[in-house]
Amino acid sequence: MFRAQVQQALCPGDRGQEPVSIIVEAGAKATPKRTQLRVLVFVLAAALPAVAGQLGRDLLPPDDLREAEIAREMWAGGDYVVPRFAGLPFVEKPPGFQAVVASAYAWSGGPTTDAARAVTAGFALLTLVAVFMLGKDALGVEGAGLAVAFLGLSSRFCRTAHTVLLDNALTAALAFALLFLWRGLGQRDLRAKERAYTAAAFALGISFLFKGFVGPVLFATGSLTYLAATRRFGELRSALRPLPIAAFLLPVLCWVVPFVEQASPDLVREFFIQNHFGRVFVGYASNVRPFYFYALDLWRAFLPSAALLPFAAFSAFRKRHTAGGGAGIFFLSFALGPLLFLSLSKAKDSVYALPVYPALALLVATWCEEKLELRGWWVRKGTEASGFAACAAGSAAIGATVFFGGFSWSVALAIGALASLAIALLWLLRQGDLRSVCAASAGLFALAWSLWFTGPLEKREVGRRSIREPVEAALAIAGDRTVLLLDPSDGLRGASSFWRNRTAEEVPDAASFARRLLEDPNAVGLFHMPARDGFLEYVRSAFTQVGAQPVLEAALPAGENRVVLLWGARPAGAARSYASSASE
Structure with a gap:
């Protein structure tokens, strides 16, 4: 029996019809067991990099330490x-x-690195679940497997899954909102449609709890893009009914109401105005980037599937009004609309586009499903190229592991896995089973990412970025004294408190900092700065103004030409033990 699954994805709901799946006889031999095995490989290949190396991975500045x-x-x-x-x-x-994350601390008996990373990995896996469910609805089970592999193996998704960052949670919430919207669009029964839109609205409300209005606005831009492309504005009558609106407002008001009651007017203004409109129209000096930033960033961040994006986008746009173009234009809309909005914003960073990645992965999977059914010469050559690229990625990861850590039993196992997958890939190419070749390629890419996040490669990356050792050494010298911070980085804010399990105190200005050190012998100042800067001039002036003399208690190297400094103070007339200036 020969089988190929063609999704005749009518624009869901057009002329009252739901998306339908048609089975035709053509293509390579496929059996239910082989199909199940391929899907299993895709799913495992997507999930393995997200969880590999999470336990025991140190918290890194700035994001890990801030959120934890x-x-x-x-x-x-x-x-x-x-x-x-x-x-x-x-x-x-x-x-x-x-x-x-705080709830995870409570369940695990206290604040730990593993508890924080378990939450991050959990949200990444939830995103993969939502994408698989949506892919299964829109493309079939094999299309769903392709979609989760494209997402789970992308560079940005893998890296963010190993960062304690709220964007993982935002992406999961928006992925489920996308799933329920698709189901609602495909429903003919008005009550079922309203239930689906209610679930989508509730997921949007949850997304607000993670990153404010960012999630709902990104989803709205995708929705409006889709409605404009398909001229289906009538769907708004079902989406804006009282039940979906109430479902959205429920989680939003559960936080907004007590926040407005408890917080000062200045904090309320800071949240609603400065941290939303300010980011869009002003941004920050460190992340104001040009309009085309995301267009360039995707080539790196969406690897290894980035090369397929232009073809998938063009195909989806060209077929937007055809009977089989519903899925493509849906995913294209939820990729282009949010990306355009993010590009118009002043504040830009690679991770800000992570909520778009589920739509990108599903868009590429839609195009690949279509091409794998056609089985043309270019399809075969492209599949071969992906297989060889996957072998090269796995080989490079093993080579780097040996170079930085030497040979070990884990390397031997990795070599065995690489050889087995490479042999299977070559055999499948001879058999003409292109879908299974894609699955083997996904396994090789997963092997490469798993090596990156474990063993010598992980230790090298963490060792290069971590500030734990010098900060803990400084905190040990500080003992039970109060640690004061002046204009610290987010990394130092988190490190000085989390690893001590005691909140450091941030002082608002240099004069207050100097006065507090002078008047309180039980206080000590902690800095993390470039080694060449020495003691900042404006802080030195503040000490002079309050009649104090800074005393350096410890200077600990923190890598990359940075240093952790521990300062005390004494009256200016005391014997000089000051040992910090740019020239000393």
């Missing part, structure tokens, strides 16, 4: 409404993600 410490202060103080960082209110985003 906000959650620790939430867990310690019991305030799940107004998040705090270094003892000060921190209202850049709603506290939904940190509340989940």
Whole structure:
């Protein structure tokens, strides 16, 4: 029996018809067991890089330490409404993600690195679940397998899954909203349609708890793009009924109402105005980038599937009005609309586009499903090229592991896995089973990413970026004294508190910092700065103004020409033991 599955994805709901799947006789031999095995390989290849190396991976600045410490202060103080960082209110985003991490601390018996990373990995896996379910509805089970592999093996998704960052949670919530929207569009029964839209709206409300209005706005831009492309504005009558609106408002108001009641007017203004409109129209000096930033970034961040994006996008647009073009234009709309909005915003960063990646993966999977059914000469050559690229990626990862860590039993196992998958890939190519070749290629890419996040490669990356050793050494010298921070980075804010399980105190200005050190012998100042900077001039002036003399207690190298400094103070007339200036 020969089988190929062609999705005649009518624009869901057009003329009252639902998406249908047609089975035709053509293509390579396929059996239910082989299909199940391929899908299993795709799913495992997508999930393995997201969980590999999570346990025991140190917290890195700035993101890991910031989010883990906000959650620790939430867990310690019991305030799940107004998040705090270094003892000060921190209202850049709603506290939904940190509340989940704080709950993980409570369940695990206290704040730990593994608990924070388990939450991050969990949200990444939830995103893969949502994408698989949507891919199965729109493309069939093999299309779903392709989609999760494209997403799970993309560079940005893998890296963010290993970062304690709220964008993982936002992406999961929006992926489920996309799933329920697709189901609602395909429903003919008005009650079933309303239930699906209600579920989508509730997922959007949850997304608000992770990153404020960012999630709902990104989803709205994708929805409007799709409605404009398909002229289906009548769907708004079902989407904007009271039940979906109430479902969206429920999680939003569960936080907004107590926040407005408890927070000061300045904090309320900071959250709603500065941290939303300010980011869009002003941005920050460190992340103001040109309009075309995401167009260039996707080539790197969506590897290894980025090369297929132009073909998939062009095909989806060209077939947008055809009977089989419903899935393509749906996913294209939810990729282009949000990307255009993000490109118009002043503040840009690669991770900000992560919520678009599920739509990108499904868009590429839609195009690949179509081409794998045609089985043309170019399809075979492209599949061969992907297989050889996967072999090269696996070989490079093994070579780098040996170079930095030497030969070991884990390397031997990796070599065995590489050889087995490469042999299977060559055999499948001779058999003409292109879908299974894709599955073997996914396994090889998963092997490469797993090696990157474990063993010598992981230790090298973490060792290069971690500030734990010098900060813990400085905290040991500080003992039970109060640690003061002045204009610290997010990494130092988190490190000085999380690894001590005691909140450091951030001082608002240099004069208060110098005065506090002078008047309180039980206080000590902690800095993390480039080694060449020495003691900052404006801080030196503040000490002079309050009649104090800074005393260097410790200077600990922190890698990359940086240093962790521990400072005390004494009256200016005391014997000089000052040992910090740019020239000394």
